[in-house]
Amino acid sequence: MLALNRRHRYELFQGQEQLLDEVPRSGWAHFRFAKSKGFGGRHRHRSSYEIRYVESGQLLTLVDEQEVETNAGEVLILFPGQNHSGAGPNSAVAHCECYWLELPLAQVRHHRTGVIDTAGLARKFAEIDRQVFPVSVESSRFFRQIIE
16 A cells, blocks of 8 residues: 655555565655644554664654654664554654564464464563664665565
C-alpha cells in the first residue's frame, strides 16, 4: 500500500506484500511538513516488538501516555503490550523519514528453513533497559535494504 499526498508518503508491507517471512509488517514514512494532532491510531502488539528507525528529522511517539522523542540516527523499541501511536494531540512531528518493522519473538516458521527458535533473541530484547538509543550507519542501510 502506498499513500501519497502533498504532506507525506507512506508504504506498508504486510500479507501478500510482506517483505520477509520473519517480519509480518514493515513500512516506511516520509513527512515533508510538520503534522500536528497525532497520527496512527493507538494500538499495541501482544507478542511482537516494533522497531522504528528515524533516518532524518524527528519522530514523536506516544508510548503508554508519555511522549518519546526519537531523532535522526536513533532507534525506538516498542515492547510487546505497550500502547503506542503517533504524536500526541498537542504535539507536532517535524519533517522526518522513518522505517519500522514488527518483530515477533516467538517461534517463527520460515518457508525454507523450517522453524526458527528466537527464544535467545527474545531474552536479549528483554534485557534492554531503555527504548531509544543511537545506532550505527549500517542500521540505516539495513532498514533501507529491507524496504527497497
